[in-house]
Amino acid sequence: MERLLVEPFYVMKVLEKAKELERKGRRIIHFEVGEPDLPVPEAVKRKAEETLRKTELRYTEACGIPELRERIADYYEKTYGVKVSPEQVIVTPGSSPGLLAVLKVVSEKLGRISYPDPGYPCYKNMLKFLNAKGEVINVESEEGFKVTPEKIKTEAVILNSPSNPVGTVYTEEELKRIADKAFVISDEIYHGLTYGKRAPSILEVTDNAVVVSGFSKFFLMTGWRVGWLIVPKEMVKDLAAILQNLVISAPTLSQVAALACFEEECLRELEANVETFKKRRDLMLSGLKEIGFKVPTSPDGAFYIFADVSSFTEDSFRFSFEVLEKAGVAITPGKDFGYNKTERFVRFSFCTDERNIEEGLERLYTFLRQR
Amino acid sequence: MERLLVEPFYVMKVLEKAKELERKGRRIIHFEVGEPDLPVPEAVKRKAEETLRKTELRYTEACGIPELRERIADYYEKTYGVKVSPEQVIVTPGSSPGLLAVLKVVSEKLGRISYPDPGYPCYKNMLKFLNAKGEVINVESEEGFKVTPEKIKTEAVILNSPSNPVGTVYTEEELKRIADKAFVISDEIYHGLTYGKRAPSILEVTDNAVVVSGFSKFFLMTGWRVGWLIVPKEMVKDLAAILQNLVISAPTLSQVAALACFEEECLRELEANVETFKKRRDLMLSGLKEIGFKVPTSPDGAFYIFADVSSFTEDSFRFSFEVLEKAGVAITPGKDFGYNKTERFVRFSFCTDERNIEEGLERLYTFLRQR
Numbered sequence: 001m002e003r004l005l006v007e008p009f010y011v012m013k014v015l016e017k018a019k020e021l022e023r024k025g026r027r028i029i030h031f032e033v034g035e036p037d038l039p040v041p042e043a044v045k046r047k048a049e050e051t052l053r054k055t056e057l058r059y060t061e062a063c064g065i066p067e068l069r070e071r072i073a074d075y076y077e078k079t080y081g082v083k084v085s086p087e088q089v090i091v092t093p094g095s096s097p098g099l100l101a102v103l104k105v106v107s108e109k110l111g112r113i114s115y116p117d118p119g120y121p122c123y124k125n126m127l128k129f130l131n132a133k134g135e136v137i138n139v140e141s142e143e144g145f146k147v148t149p150e151k152i153k154t155e156a157v158i159l160n161s162p163s164n165p166v167g168t169v170y171t172e173e174e175l176k177r178i179a180d181k182a183f184v185i186s187d188e189i190y191h192g193l194t195y196g197k198r199a200p201s202i203l204e205v206t207d208n209a210v211v212v213s214g215f216s217k218f219f220l221m222t223g224w225r226v227g228w229l230i231v232p233k234e235m236v237k238d239l240a241a242i243l244q245n246l247v248i249s250a251p252t253l254s255q256v257a258a259l260a261c262f263e264e265e266c267l268r269e270l271e272a273n274v275e276t277f278k279k280r281r282d283l284m285l286s287g288l289k290e291i292g293f294k295v296p297t298s299p300d301g302a303f304y305i306f307a308d309v310s311s312f313t314e315d316s317f318r319f320s321f322e323v324l325e326k327a328g329v330a331i332t333p334g335k336d337f338g339y340n341k342t343e344r345f346v347r348f349s350f351c352t353d354e355r356n357i358e359e360g361l362e363r364l365y366t367f368l369r370q371r
Numbered sequence: 372m373e374r375l376l377v378e379p380f381y382v383m384k385v386l387e388k389a390k391e392l393e394r395k396g397r398r399i400i401h402f403e404v405g406e407p408d409l410p411v412p413e414a415v416k417r418k419a420e421e422t423l424r425k426t427e428l429r430y431t432e433a434c435g436i437p438e439l440r441e442r443i444a445d446y447y448e449k450t451y452g453v454k455v456s457p458e459q460v461i462v463t464p465g466s467s468p469g470l471l472a473v474l475k476v477v478s479e480k481l482g483r484i485s486y487p488d489p490g491y492p493c494y495k496n497m498l499k500f501l502n503a504k505g506e507v508i509n510v511e512s513e514e515g516f517k518v519t520p521e522k523i524k525t526e527a528v529i530l531n532s533p534s535n536p537v538g539t540v541y542t543e544e545e546l547k548r549i550a551d552k553a554f555v556i557s558d559e560i561y562h563g564l565t566y567g568k569r570a571p572s573i574l575e576v577t578d579n580a581v582v583v584s585g586f587s588k589f590f591l592m593t594g595w596r597v598g599w600l601i602v603p604k605e606m607v608k609d610l611a612a613i614l615q616n617l618v619i620s621a622p623t624l625s626q627v628a629a630l631a632c633f634e635e636e637c638l639r640e641l642e643a644n645v646e647t648f649k650k651r652r653d654l655m656l657s658g659l660k661e662i663g664f665k666v667p668t669s670p671d672g673a674f675y676i677f678a679d680v681s682s683f684t685e686d687s688f689r690f691s692f693e694v695l696e697k698a699g700v701a702i703t704p705g706k707d708f709g710y711n712k713t714e715r716f717v718r719f720s721f722c723t724d725e726r727n728i729e730e731g732l733e734r735l736y737t738f739l740r741q742r
Contacts, residue, residue: 004612005480005612005613006609006612006616007612008611008612008615009616012615040427048423049423049424052420052423053420056410056411057595060594062383093618096616097617097618104500122616125616126617222428223428223620223623223624224622225596225618237375237379238376240379241378241379242500244383245377246497247464247467247468247596248465248467250596251594252595253594253595253622253624254624
C-alpha cells in the first residue's frame with residue numbers, strides 16, 4: 001500500500017467493500033459505523049427550519065454565537081456542577097477541528113502529548129499532521145484499557161472517557177490522579193451515553209484542562225458538524241486566532257439549531273435514547289460472548305464493543321474482510337485504533353436496531369460454526 | 372500585545388470597536404467586512420428545507436456527496452472549458468480547511484510554498500500553523516500587486532485571482548508563465564465576481580495545479596460552510612485521509628443545498644448580482660478618488676478596494692481606528708494583509724448597498740476636510 005501523510009481510517013475500506021457487496025444485492029449488517037442511527041429531536045429540526053426562513057446564514061463569531069456558548073456553559077453547571085464561563089466555551093465545526101487546534105496550542109505551549117493505544121485514530125494522526133511530538137501509551141486489556149498516571153511521561157495526555165473503541169469510563173478518582181500528573185486533554189465526545197455508571201468530566205477534578213466535545217453522539221447531530229471546546233481562559237486567544245484562520249466559524253444553522261438541544265423536552269427525549277442504547281449493548285454483549293467472542297472490558301459507555309478475536313485469527317484485519325464477505329457483517333478491524341495488539345481485536349458498534357443486532361449475531365454464529 | 376501562535380485578523384479589533392460604538396447608539400457604516408450582504412437564492416433555501424424534512428443529516432463521504440462533486444466538475448467544463456473528473460473534486464467545510472490540507476500535502480511532497488504580500492492573511496498563518504517553510508513574495512503597487520515568475524524561488528506558489536485585498540485578476544498568459552515556473556495553488560474563491568474582465572482558472576493553462584474555491588462569495592453561502600478543492604489525481608488519497616481526520620466531512624445540509632446553485636435559474640440570479648457589485652465598485656472607486664484616496668490598482672474582481680492612505684498617515688492601523696471613531700466608518704487596516712508597505716494601505720469592502728456607500732463617502736469627505 002502506498003505511504004500516505006496520515007493514515008486513513010481502515011474502516012473506510014470495510015465500508016467500501018460493504019457498499020460494493022450491497023450494489024451486487026447482498027444485504028449487509030452494519031456493525032462498523034460510529035454514528036448514531038436515531039433521528040435528531042424534532043425541536044432541533046424545527047429550530048433549523050425557522051432559522052432558514054427568518055434569516056440569512058452569515059459567518060458567526062470565530063468562537064461561536066454567544067447564546068450557544070452560554071447554554072453550553074449552563075449545561076456544564078447543571079450536569080457536572082462545575083462553573084464554566086461562556087468565554088471559555090469555543091464552538092467548533094464538529095469536535096475534530098477543535099481537537100486539532102488544541103493539540104497545536106498544547107504541544108507548542110506545554111510540551112509533548114501522549115495518547116492511548118488502542119484509541120481513537122485521530123489522536124496520533126493529528127499529532128503527525130502537526131509534526132508535534134506525541135508519545136503513545138499502551139493501554140492493556142487487563143487494566144480495562146485505561147491510562148494510569150505511572151505510564152504518563154509527558155507534559156500532557158489525551159484521555160477519552162467513555163472511550164472509543166472500548167467504552168471505558170474513568171472514575172473521578174482516576175481522573176484526579178492523572179490530572180495531578182499531566183495536563184489533560186479530555187475527549188468527552190461520548191458523554192451522556194453511559195449505562196449505569198456516571199462519566200465524570202475532567203472539569204470536576206481540575207480547572208486546568210481542556211474538554212473536547214460536541215453534538216454528534218448523545219445529541220445525534222453528526223452531519224450538522226458542530227462541537228465545542230472548554231478551555232482555560234489563557235488559551236482562548238490562541239485558539240480563537242487559530243480557528244478563525246482554519247475554519248472561520250462553525251456552520252451557522254447548526255449552531256442555532258443546537259440551541260434547541262438544551263430545552264427540557266429535548267433533553268428528556270435524548271435521555272430516553274440512552275435506554276435504547278443500553279438494551280442494544282446488553283443484547284450484543286451477551287450474544288457475542290455466547291457465540292465465542294471474548295470481551296475483556298464490557299463497555300460502560302459509548303456504543304462500541306471491543307472484542308478479542310485471537311482465538312479465531314492472528315490477523316483481525318483479514319478476519320474483518322472474511323466476516324464481511326462470508327457472513328455479510330461489517331465490523332471495524334482493530335488496526336484502526338493503533339498498534340498495541342490490535343491485530344487481536346475488532347470493534348462492534350451497536351448503532352443499529354435490535355432486529356439487526358440479532359440477525360448479525362445469528363450470521364456470526366453460523367459463520368464461526370462453519371469455519 | 373501578547374504573542375500568539377498565529378496572528379488574529381486585525382479587522383476583528385475594528386469590528387469589536389465598531390460594535391462597542393453601536394451599543395452606545397452610534398450608526399456605523401461597515402466597509403470592513405469581507406462577506407457578501409445579498410441573500411442566497413430562494414432555490415438554495417428551498418432545497419435545504421426539503422432536505423431537513425426528508426432525511427436525517429448523517430456524515431457524508433469525506434470528499435463530499437458524489438452528486439455535488441459531479442455538479443462541480445460539470446460547472447468547470449461549462450465555465451472554463453476544462454475537463455475535471457468528479458474524483459478530483461473534494462468538497463470541504465468552507466475553503467479554509469481545504470487550503471490547510473493542500474498546504475500540508477504540497478509542502479511535504481513538493482517543497483516550499485511562496486505567497487503574495489499583501490495578500491490574504493491565512494496563507495502565512497496556515498503555513499506557520501503547519502511549521503511549513505513559506506516564503507513571502509512582495510508584490511508591488513506598480514505591478515498591479517501581481518506575482519511574476521521572476522519572483523518565485525520556491526517549488527510552489529499561492530496565487531489569488533481575483534485577489535483579496537486588491538481585486539487583481541491574472542490573465543491566462545500570466546497564469547501560464549507562472550505555472551511553467553512553479554506548482555500553483557490557485558485560490559479562486561472570488562471567481563464569478565469580475566467586472567468586465569474574465570478571470571481564467573489555473574486549470575485552463577495546466578492540469579497540474581490545485582484550485583481552492585467554494586460557495587461563500589459568488590454563491591453567497593458564507594455561513595453554510597461549504598467549499599471545494601480540485602486537485603491532481605495523485606493528491607486525492609492524501610487529501611482525503613487528512614480531511615477525514617481533520618473535519619470528518621462538510622455539513623450535510625449545506626452540501627445538498629449547494630446542489631441548487633447549479634440550476635439555470637439560480638445561476639442567472641447570481642449572475643445578476645455581479646451587476647449590483649459592479650455598480651457599487653464604480654460608485655465607491657470614483658467617490659474615494661474624488662475625496663483624495665489613491666487607488667493604485669482598480670479592482671477587476673472580488674469586492675474590495677485597496678487604497679493608499681500614505682498622504683494622510685504613516686500608520687494605517689491607527690488611521691483605521693481614527694476613521695472609525697471620528698467618521699463612524701469601519702475599514703480594514705492594511706496590516707491584516709502582511710508586512711509589505713501595508714502601513715500605507717487600508718481596504719474598503721463594497722459588501723453594502725449604494726445608500727450606505729454614499730453615506731460612508733460623505734462621512735469620509737467631512738472627516739478628511741476637518742482633519
